[in-house]
Amino acid sequence: MKYGVAAFPSKELQDLANSYRKRYDPHYELITPHITLKEPFEADGTEIKEVVEEMAKIAKRQKPFKLHATRVSSFSPVTNTLYFKVEPNEELLALHEDLHSDFFGGMPDYSFVPHITIAQKLSDSEHSDIFGQLKMAGIDHEETIDRIHLLYKLEDGSWTVYDTFRLTGAE
Amino acid sequence: MKYGVAAFPSKELQDLANSYRKRYDPHYELITPHITLKEPFEADGTEIKEVVEEMAKIAKRQKPFKLHATRVSSFSPVTNTLYFKVEPNEELLALHEDLHSDFFGGMPDYSFVPHITIAQKLSDSEHSDIFGQLKMAGIDHEETIDRIHLLYKLEDGSWTVYDTFRLTGAE
Numbered sequence: 085m086k087y088g089v090a091a092f093p094s095k096e097l098q099d100l101a102n103s104y105r106k107r108y109d110p111h112y113e114l115i116t117p118h119i120t121l122k123e124p125f126e127a128d129g130t131e132i133k134e135v136v137e138e139m140a141k142i143a144k145r146q147k148p149f150k151l152h153a154t155r156v157s158s159f160s161p162v163t164n165t166l167y168f169k170v171e172p173n174e175e176l177l178a179l180h181e182d183l184h185s186d187f188f189g190g191m192p193d194y195s196f197v198p199h200i201t202i203a204q205k206l207s208d209s210e211h212s213d214i215f216g217q218l219k220m221a222g223i224d225h226e227e228t229i230d231r232i233h234l235l236y237k238l239e240d241g242s243w244t245v246y247d248t249f250r251l252t253g254a255e
Numbered sequence: 256m257k258y259g260v261a262a263f264p265s266k267e268l269q270d271l272a273n274s275y276r277k278r279y280d281p282h283y284e285l286i287t288p289h290i291t292l293k294e295p296f297e298a299d300g301t302e303i304k305e306v307v308e309e310m311a312k313i314a315k316r317q318k319p320f321k322l323h324a325t326r327v328s329s330f331s332p333v334t335n336t337l338y339f340k341v342e343p344n345e346e347l348l349a350l351h352e353d354l355h356s357d358f359f360g361g362m363p364d365y366s367f368v369p370h371i372t373i374a375q376k377l378s379d380s381e382h383s384d385i386f387g388q389l390k391m392a393g394i395d396h397e398e399t400i401d402r403i404h405l406l407y408k409l410e411d412g413s414w415t416v417y418d419t420f421r422l423t424g425a426e
Contacts, residue, residue: 092415094256099410104412113284118416213396233416237294240277244263244287245404249420 085235087132087246089122089139089183090115091229093151093200101160101168101202104242108166108186108203108214115243118202119151119170121190121232122148122183135188139234139249144202147253148230149175153200156218164211179232179251257408258303258417259311260293260310260354261286263401264322271394272373279337279374279385286414290322290341290372292403294363295355302419306359308321310405310420313353318424319401320346324371327389335382337392338370350403350422 092098101117127135170176176198184191203214231250233241235243261268263269272288298306324339327385341347347369356364373383 095407095409095415098415102409102411102413113413116413176425182344208357231418232417237285238266238273241275242284242287244266244269245416245419247402248404248416 085127086124086133087127088120088124088235088237088243089232090118090120090235090243091151091232092118093121094227094230097153097200097225097227100225101200104157104166104202104218108206108210109201110198111201111204111241114237115203115239117202119200119229121180121200122188123169124237125188133209136247138185138187139183139232139247142152142179143232143249143251144255146179146182146251147175148251149173149179150225151225151229153180153223153225156215156221156223157199158211158215159197160211160215163204164206165201165209166203166206166211166218167201168225170200172196172198187213198227207235257295257301257407258298258306258335259291259295259406259414261289261291261406261414262322262403263287264400265398268324268339268396268398271396272371273307274295275373275389279377279381280372281376282372282412282415284325285412287408288373290369290371290400292351293359294419296359299338307405307409307418309358310319310354310418311401313350314420314422316424316426317422319348319399319422320344320350321397322347322400323397324352324394325384327373327394328338328370329382330368330386331382332385334375335377337374337377337382337386337389339370339396340370341371343367343369382400396405 110203160167181236270290276283328340330336
């Protein structure tokens, strides 16, 4: 089964992201707006129990993080994806690193660009138009995220939350 | 903000429900297949903290429950809604009752019919056709549910998981 780890922003920020996503993101209906903290990975019933245990430990080690969305940015020319750029900070990077320890198979090959996707799979001309508009609209939103979720993927591509972990930084 | 409490069945049962929902349920994209344990209610930031505390206590009191989906049924003539009927049992009823204690404003006016919606907002003739087909297809699926989720509703009508509570029955 395919699992992933994400954090959901506040209702306010999700509503804003959805106001764009409903028009510009074909994944709009598969999951509510989120920051991906760990890309989809395969795990069977036994492995996922170990993942849950590991995530519980991570949540005790890692503190809540500040989510500061500062501007609309694009992954172009790699993909025509627009997103709210989330400024990296110590807590967020430490959390990401902890979710990519040796237990999880180590760090990914690409660098971590924290973001909330608001548009994707655009044609080149759509991308250029919409990026122009959304850059102008901009974003400057700050909040604190105190929990992360382990999700699994259904056959239709949608995601269901399996478990929630509160970041306490207690240990 | 509007909150609700639900349990998500296994991927297997969700995939089966979605095979119908994608055709027959206009709420298909708003939430993955679920059993509603507590209908949507309003709570502000202070109230929801108390709700979370109360739900944590409930999760310690209440045990995992058996989800046994036994047949396709209909809420007609009240609404043209089709669902997998989930057999009530002691654990499920106790959980529902605990989620409707005086703290939560007491029991609802209608009786609790545990179910997983698979079709809704059908016209009378659609309802009659589809009910006939799905009754024939039938369902007999049993599994154990060991967690419940507190969700909140976004402006577009979709639901995001806020917290997860494991039913331990430890106390």
